Amino acid sequence: MAEAAATVPGVPAEQRATAAAAAAEQRDIAALARGGRTNFFGFLLRLAARIPFLFIAGRLYGAEDLGRFASATIAVELAAQLATLGQKRGLAQQLARDDRSPACVVADALLLSFLVAGIMAGLLILFPAPMFPSGHFTPLQRLLPLTILPLALGDIALAALAYRFDVGATVRARAVVEPWTLSIVAGALWLAGKWVPGLQQSGLILAYGASLFGAMLTAFVPLMRSYGLPRQWSPRPGDLMRMTLRGLPLAGADAVEWGTRKLDIFILGTFAPPAVVGIYYVAQQVATLPQKLKTSFEPILGPVITRNLREGNRSAIARQVCQVGFWITAAQAGIALALGLPGKGVMGLVGPNFVVGTTTLALLLAAEVVAATSVVSEAALIYVARMRNLWISLGTIGLQGVLTVAFMLAARRAGFDALVQASLAALALALTLALSSLLKAHLLARILKERINNWRWALFAAAAPAIAVGYVVRLLPEWVELSLGIPAILGVYCLVIWRFGFGPEDRLLFRKQQKPV
Secondary structure (H helix, E strand, O other): OHHHHOOOOOOOHHHHHHHHHHHHHHHHHHHHHHHHHHHHHHHHHHHHHHHHHHHHHHHHHOHHHHHHHHHHHHHHHHHHHHHOOOHHHHHHHHHHHOOOOHHHHHHHHHHHHHHHHHHHHHHHHHOOOOOOOOOOOOOOHHHHHHHHHHHHHHHHHHHHHHHOOOOHHHHHHHHHHHHHHHHHHHHHHHHHOOOOOOHHHHHHHHHHHHHHHHHHHHHHHHHHHHHOOOOOOOOOHHHHHHHHHHHHHHHHHHHHHHHHOOHHHHHHHHHOOHHHHHHHHHHHHHHOOOHHHHHOOHHHHHHHHHHHHHOOOHHHHHHHHHHHHHHHHHHHHHHHHHHHOOHHHHHHHHOHHHHHHHHHHHHHHHHHHHHHHHHHHHHHHHHHOHHHHHHHHHHHHHHHHHHHHHHHHHHHHOOOOHHHHHHHHHHHHHHHHHHHHHHHHHHHHHHHOOOOOOOOHHHHHHHHHHHHHHHHHOOOOHHHHHHHHHHHHHHHHHHHHHHHHOOOOHHHHHOOOOOOO
């Protein structure tokens, strides 16, 4: 074994060094696998918690209220992304480099995000037009920008915990507390609105705020336990300014990554009625659930990549990016098939008016699958080619905007309705994310001088029988299609991919490992 050879005195020094490097890489893969298991469990929890919210929002509040809610939260979430200043991914590098106490580094990051988030919240409260373009909003809805603070600070806290491989905190905050609080409070406020005038109108936004504050508190408890309070810490304006400038390329990339999933809703809000925006939002919420699988790997990859960069081990970075990329692609492809093939039943759970969004759901699920390569490549590019990565991201979102508007205008001239236009917006997203994956993988391969590819033929071999099962279950009653069809599609896919696609390193994802001491 590599670890044994690295410690045997009689083994030559060069061989011991090679064995030590191999042992370190095995530990990295094991750490990534632990994070992957936790992330997949978190996805299942998030899926179980998100469906009640979509059911409550779709059947109680309706597609129009849901569409207005989706449009209103875009500006807030963008401000929160910018307020983190790229520290969700850059904090790992800061903790690895800084010689101060880790608690002080985290305190600097939280203070910086708090200041920027406070400024942005104040601006949006004073100028609410980006949230409510129609100009109609209640006094309670105008307080929506206050949610920028818990959203940004919670992300920083979870990034700090992920640096120490505590992915469970992210699962508790984002997969349990946040979605269940959102569902429970939304339902409670709708009921209370029968006796309190105007409460139902603001119910979704108030529930959204409660869920983010709950998630932030859930993240801060383990943060205090892991890092403790900063001792002998005082803010350093010069350091904060340098952190700000260093984080701008990352903040831009984060904003673009977020923007690719929101630009379509923003454009739809301009071209389509609120009800269509609401239907698209539901499809997007279902489709982006698997997205958490890849985004939550980023802080785990961060410390692994930074250590290998210090050691000059670029081939290890390429292998780890490909390994994690395959795990994510395989999981997302299976989930996309399981949710997309019985898509009418999935959308019908929210309400009969939402079934017309089935095509949009399928295209958005496909977009998430092709985006996996871009995200894992970017996890390394932010350390080796920040600006070039940012330019690719900016070009991607620019192209997405052009394609979305062009497709929708062409569909409108051809006489197609707003639902077809919404499907074309999803198609534009899928095409631009596929291009982004190709460009970022090519750039990373050129820098590392190693091949970057997450795709294997086994993915297509596993998809074929799963699609066949999917077409059969679509002939069954809807309740059977959902209760038995989804597990059957996922089961057949997993069986084939396990048998023909997973090698020994891939199976670490499902093997219990001892945590590093």
